[in-house]
Amino acid sequence: MTAVSSRQTTVATLGAVTADSRDSTFGSGTFDPEDFRVGLQNVIDKFLDEQAARLAPLGGDATRLLAAARQAVSGGKRFRAAFCYWGFRSVSALTSDDEERALLRACASLELLHASALVHDDYMDASDTRRGKPAPHRAFEADHRAADWTGDPRQYGAAAAILLGDLLLTWADELLRRSGFGWDRIGPAMEVFDICRSEVVAGQFLDVSVQARGRADVETAMTVLRYKSAKYSIERPLHVGASLAGGGEEVLASLTGFGLPLGEAFQLRDDQLGVFGDPAVTGKPAGDDLIEGKRTVLVALALDGLGAERADVLHRSLGKALSPDDVAELRTLIVDSGAEQQVEAVIDELSRLSLTALETAELRDEAKDALRGLSSAATQRSH
Secondary structure (H helix, E strand, O other): OOHHHHHHHHHHHHHHOOOOOOOOOOOOOOOOHHHHHHHHHHHHHHHHHHHHHHHHHHOHHHHHHHHHHHHHOOOOOOHHHHHHHHHHHHHOOOOOHHHHHHHHHHHHHHHHHHHHHHHHHHHHOOOOEEOOEEOHHHHHHHHHHHHOOOOOHHHHHHHHHHHHHHHHHHHHHHHHHOOOOOHHHHHHHHHHHHHHHHHHHHHHHHHHHHHHHOOOOHHHHHHHHHHHHHHHHHHHHHHHHHHHOOOOHHHHHHHHHHHHHHHHHHHHHHHHHHHHOOHHHHOOOOOHHHHHOOOOHHHHHHHHHOOHHHHHHHHHHOOOOOOHHHHHHHHHHHHHHOHHHHHHHHHHHHHHHHHHHHHHOOOOHHHHHHHHHHHHHHHOOOO
C-alpha cells in the first residue's frame, strides 16, 4: 500500500463517514518494553549530564534551564524511540552491546526532537499543563513572578520556552550524530532526520495558520495532522532506524506503507482524547483541544455534520474559555454530529491498511511481531 493510496483512502473514508540502569539489553533474548524505556531514560540522563558539565560555567540560570530540559524529556510513551528501534531490527539483528548502545542513543534523539516540539507547541497553543505539570513557559513565568524580577513574566516565560525548545532540537541532532555508528550509517539516517524536522516545523506553521484563519475543511485538517504529527511520530522514526541498519529505498517504502497510515490513526486517536479524554489520565484539562480552538479532523467533521445553527455554536465556542458545562455541551454536539463515530471508523480502517502493508513487507519476522504490538498500543490508548 503506497503513501498516496493511503491518503486517498483516508480522505475517502472521512468523506463517507524492569527498572535498572543498563544502557543495553542485548543478549537477553527478549524485548521488554519497560527495560527499553529504562535504558532509554538512562541514555538521555547521561547525555544531559554531559550537557550540564558543559554549561556549568554559566551558573544558576543554566542549571534551571537544564532542570527544565530534564523534565521535558522525562516520562511519556516513547513511541518514537520504539519505532526507531524496530525500524533498525526490521532490517538487521543486533550484533553486540556496543551496537545496541549506539541504537539507543539514536532512538533517544527522536525523544529529544519530540520534547522540543512539545515545548514549542505548548507555548504556541497557550497550554497551561503538560503531563499534569505546568508547561515550560508557565513554569518559567512562575519563576519570574516568584523572584519579583522586572519586566513581563509572560514574556520571560515565552522567551525561555523558545530557547529551551531550540536547545532540545540542537541536542537531538547532536545525539544522533554522536550515537556511535559510523558515518556510513549516520549519513543516510541524518538525511531522513533532516526531512523529518523540516516536515514538523512546516506542519506546525500550517497548523498555526489554519487556527488563525479559523476554518479548516477535512482535507486541510488531515494535511496538518499528517505533517505536524503522523509522519514524525511513526514513519520517520522507522526510516531513521532502518537507515542506521543499512536499509535502502525499498525497505523505507515498505515501512511507509505500514507507518504512515498508522501515524494518521495515532494522531486521530490523540485528537479524540483532546476532546473526550479523562484529565486524570491525559494530564490535560477536559476538552483541552476545544479550549485551544484546534481545527482537527474531528472538529471539521463535526462542523460538516451539524445543522447551521448548532455548527455555529461549535464554531464560535472554539478557542474560548470554557466551563465544564460548556465542554460537556460541545462534546454532545460532536457526538450528535456523528464525527466521533466517523473518526473511530477511520482509525480502524487506517489500522487495517497499516497491518495489511506490514504482512506483505519483506521485513524480519521478529520486527513484524513487535510492530503489530506497537500498532495496537499506538491506536488503542487512553492517554
